[in-house]
Amino acid sequence: MPLLELQDMTVAYGRIEAVRGISITVEEGELVTLIGANGAGKTTTMRAISGIRPVSRGKVLFDGKDITKMKAHLRVLEGIVQAPEGRGIFPGMTVIENLEMGSYARTFASKAEHDETLDRVFDLFPRLAERKEQVGGTMSGGEQQMLAIGRALMARPRLLLLDEPSMGLAPMVIQQIFRIVSEINAPGTTVLLVEQNAQQALSRSDRAYVLETGEVVRTGGGKELLADSSIKEAYLGVA
Amino acid sequence: MSTSTPAPQTPEGRPTSMPPVGRVATKDRPHGGVGDRFRLWWDAQARPTQWLIGVPFLIFIALVPILNIPVLTTVGTNFGGVMAQFGMIALIAIGLNVVVGQAGLLDLGYVGFYAIGAYTVAILTSPDSPWNQTDEWLSKDWAWLAALPIAVAITSLSGLILGSPTLRLRGDYLAIVTLGFGEIVRLLADNLDELTGGGQGLRGVAYPRVGVTEELPNGVFSAGNAAGTLNSGVWWYWLSLVFIVISLLLVGNLERSRVGRAWVAIREDEDAAEIMGVPTFRFKLWAFVIGASIGGVAGALYAGQVQFVIPTNFNVINSVLFLCAVVLGGQGNKLGVILGAFIIVYLPNFFLGRTELFGIPINGNEIASYRYLFFGIALVVLMIFRPQGLIPVRQKLLAYGRELYVAARRAAQAATRSGSDDGARPGAPAVATASGTTGAARPTAGGTRTGESTTDGEETR
Numbered sequence: 001m002p003l004l005e006l007q008d009m010t011v012a013y014g015r016i017e018a019v020r021g022i023s024i025t026v027e028e029g030e031l032v033t034l035i036g037a038n039g040a041g042k043t044t045t046m047r048a049i050s051g052i053r054p055v056s057r058g059k060v061l062f063d064g065k066d067i068t069k070m071k072a073h074l075r076v077l078e079g080i081v082q083a084p085e086g087r088g089i090f091p092g093m094t095v096i097e098n099l100e101m102g103s104y105a106r107t108f109a110s111k112a113e114h115d116e117t118l119d120r121v122f123d124l125f126p127r128l129a130e131r132k133e134q135v136g137g138t139m140s141g142g143e144q145q146m147l148a149i150g151r152a153l154m155a156r157p158r159l160l161l162l163d164e165p166s167m168g169l170a171p172m173v174i175q176q177i178f179r180i181v182s183e184i185n186a187p188g189t190t191v192l193l194v195e196q197n198a199q200q201a202l203s204r205s206d207r208a209y210v211l212e213t214g215e216v217v218r219t220g221g222g223k224e225l226l227a228d229s230s231i232k233e234a235y236l237g238v239a
Numbered sequence: 240m241s242t243s244t245p246a247p248q249t250p251e252g253r254p255t256s257m258p259p260v261g262r263v264a265t266k267d268r269p270h271g272g273v274g275d276r277f278r279l280w281w282d283a284q285a286r287p288t289q290w291l292i293g294v295p296f297l298i299f300i301a302l303v304p305i306l307n308i309p310v311l312t313t314v315g316t317n318f319g320g321v322m323a324q325f326g327m328i329a330l331i332a333i334g335l336n337v338v339v340g341q342a343g344l345l346d347l348g349y350v351g352f353y354a355i356g357a358y359t360v361a362i363l364t365s366p367d368s369p370w371n372q373t374d375e376w377l378s379k380d381w382a383w384l385a386a387l388p389i390a391v392a393i394t395s396l397s398g399l400i401l402g403s404p405t406l407r408l409r410g411d412y413l414a415i416v417t418l419g420f421g422e423i424v425r426l427l428a429d430n431l432d433e434l435t436g437g438g439q440g441l442r443g444v445a446y447p448r449v450g451v452t453e454e455l456p457n458g459v460f461s462a463g464n465a466a467g468t469l470n471s472g473v474w475w476y477w478l479s480l481v482f483i484v485i486s487l488l489l490v491g492n493l494e495r496s497r498v499g500r501a502w503v504a505i506r507e508d509e510d511a512a513e514i515m516g517v518p519t520f521r522f523k524l525w526a527f528v529i530g531a532s533i534g535g536v537a538g539a540l541y542a543g544q545v546q547f548v549i550p551t552n553f554n555v556i557n558s559v560l561f562l563c564a565v566v567l568g569g570q571g572n573k574l575g576v577i578l579g580a581f582i583i584v585y586l587p588n589f590f591l592g593r594t595e596l597f598g599i600p601i602n603g604n605e606i607a608s609y610r611y612l613f614f615g616i617a618l619v620v621l622m623i624f625r626p627q628g629l630i631p632v633r634q635k636l637l638a639y640g641r642e643l644y645v646a647a648r649r650a651a652q653a654a655t656r657s658g659s660d661d662g663a664r665p666g667a668p669a670v671a672t673a674s675g676t677t678g679a680a681r682p683t684a685g686g687t688r689t690g691e692s693t694t695d696g697e698e699t700r
Contacts (some may be wrong), residue, residue: 050514076516084514090507101504104497105516155516 001064003028003190004049004080004159009058011041011048018044020214021058026159026192031185033193033201033222035235036211042194043085045211046163049192050082051075062159076105079158083148083165085194091137095128098136098147102154121150124180142173149180159190166197178204198235202226210235301480305468313585315592315603317465319472323544325584326479327537332564332576333486334533339562340571340632341494342526343506344406345414347558348421351401352394352531354553356538358428358435359390361548364445367436373445382445383543387536394535395528402527406520409509421558429550440549444542447478462546475544482540486533487573493529494573502526506571556611563614567621569628578629583614 002025011019019041026032034042047053049060051072060068062078070078081102090098099121108114122129125146131139136147145165152160162181166174178200185191195201202208205222210231218225225231281289303311304322312318331353338346362368364382373382405416428435435441450459457463460478464471493499501522504512513519542548560583568579587610593603606613621628 052510052513071518072513073516073518076514082514084511088508088511088514090504090511092507093503101500101512101515104500104504151515 002026002061003030003063004192005059005061006045006049007059007061009045009048009060010056011044011053012056013044017056018214019048022209022211022214022216024209024216026190029185029188029190030206031182031191031193031204031222033195033205033208034211035195035198035201035208037196037235039213040211041214042211043163044214046082046085046161046192046194050080050161073105076155079106079156080161081152081155081157081159082161082163083145083152085163085167089136089144089147089151091135093136094133095136095139095147096132098151099128099154102151103156106155117154117156121153124153124183125150142169142177145169145173145177146180149177149184153184157189159192160184162191162193164194164196166195166200174200196235198231199226202231297480297484301477304473304476307468313588313591315590315607316588317470317472319468319470319476321472321585321588323472323475323479324588325581326476326483327540327544328561328564328584329577329580330479330483330486330537330540331534331561332568332580333483333490333573334530334537335561335565336530336571336573336576337490337493337502337533338526338530339565340569340576341499341502341506342523343502344523344526345410346417346527346530347414347555347562348401348417348419348424349530349534349561350553350555350558351417351421351424352398352534353538353541353557353561354421354424354428354548354550355397356390356394356535357542357548357553358441358538359393359535360386360539360542361441361444362434363389364443365436365441365548366443367439367441369433379445380448383447383539386445387539390539391532391535394538395532398528398531399524401531402524406523406527418555418558421553421555425550425553425555428548428553435550438550440547442547444546444548446543446546450474460543471544475540479537479540482536483577486536490529490533490573498522498525560614563618566618566628567614569630569632571632572628572630575628575630575632586610586613 004024004026006022006024008021008023009019010017010021018039022041022045024032024034024045034045036042044053048055051067051070051074055068058068059066062075062080065078067075067078067080090101093101099118103114103117108117127143128146128150131143136144139147149160149162149165152162165177165181169177174197181191181193182204193201193205202222202225208220208222208225209216210218210225218228218231220228284292304319313321331349334352335346335349338344338349360383362370363386364373364377364379365371366373373379377385401417401420405413405420408416429438431437446458446460448458448460451457455461455464459469459474460471462471464474494502501512501517501519504515504517505519505522509519541552564579564583565576566579567582568577569575587607590601590603590606593601595601596603625631
């Protein structure tokens, strides 16, 4: 049974269908990427999975359970946690306060578990450990992105949704973020990644879906798609 | 610096591969501001010390209208009456602050709740009202007190009714809808002639009848008690102080709880709060209902004090004035908004009837009549130089609630006892050893947090 399954899902903004009947599956422990150009419906798909955007047709199944109508904050309890596009941190809170908000819904059974999770986040992002008391809004773009991911990890997600973690970042930081995404995925956290940076994303993914104007046009293994000439042409900028 | 190779896998190696950031110094700059320094100092005091300072201060605040302090005491109007008005507006500011300052919901129709509270009391106790209960089963002596909980219940209910459909809206849309609500309430009061007396209003609203003496046949709260320093205004001021303290305790406890953390998160970024698992709608509704009920108390106080309610007293301009108090004082800070309320009420009255100030001849009445102009200018200036308000908020979000607080206090005391003169961050060394790595650094935040740490509600909209 896949961890996440979208069945013929359609999401509309008014009368415009941004996502048109897509079907996607994510198995437990996988790193799956959605790539596509601007307006392909990647972010909309993410928002529908996290529950911020209502689904107009089709179904969203998580761990075999129909969560199509479930409210966003309840999906967090199920283990679906998103690091939103454009970072979406709490700008007036410090790094540590932001991280603590991550575990707001999924509270820790013990202080030890809390410390362990926080240590893990700081291991992944030593930068955050250095800046515990810094106010989120005053940090650089890369640091805010790290904070957003770290905050999501504080909820100990079963499925981590990463929406364009590389957006607007310097190439060096992008590489670092991707390395960390792989690190998060390695011990078994399922990751669904949305990216425009196809090269980096595909080379690290188990599988990938290519979205075009709200529909899945290609799917396959990450490396396989990376080698595909039409993908190369469309998303990697090489002929 | 060129460590772009994937080699440095050590935690130490990674930060060096990050591009340097210009604002590194921000958090270390020791300009915490007077407010933060005071807060840190206050938080570091033991409970009994806080009581020892707080109670006499509160008593002093309560005695202000009868101490007859020169310059401070108003000349053109009764100072007791001014303070009574301040008490009511302060209560309103506390209630509105929950909605605007804490949860970040711009409510322009708050006067509606104030009106509902006032009209509930008036309808139940005024002889002009068809639903007047004072002739039948309610004794006139305690009718006001009996009507108060009913007023609170009805205002909370109206908060719930207004909130359920409208809180799905955000930002400007919510502001417009609430603005409409305030007007609807006023227009209802103006047009439901049979029930509310329409434009004539309702006279003879009940008030608490205590302290009846020969000279004061209607007790100390009656409008007849107008002479001397201990007039009815002072008594109403004291009564509102009681309600202020009660609501401060209530709101303060909520703020420090999970509810408070949820409010801050919603204010900062509603979508992010939702996907962190905060049931945003429910908490917004809570903020609305709590704010509304406090507004209802203020309305009941108003109706009792003035003993007369008419629709024109619940104009939209009042909503703006209440909001002005909150923004001026510092959104999200309870003490700040009380100061804001004081400024809004006191300043015009201060100038009223004054012909000279420190030897300079002034036309006080003229100045007082331009109060909206001055508030407008003050707000513009404030937004440029100090957008977070006079006394800004410092969010206290605690992972493990009060226990870290206590740890910080103990550490601070230990630091003071050991003669450390590092006053800026008393918690740092001791806490680190006391409660592990997690929140250890948290309590020191007050000292190191800077002015830019505060964001106002609107900014995130």
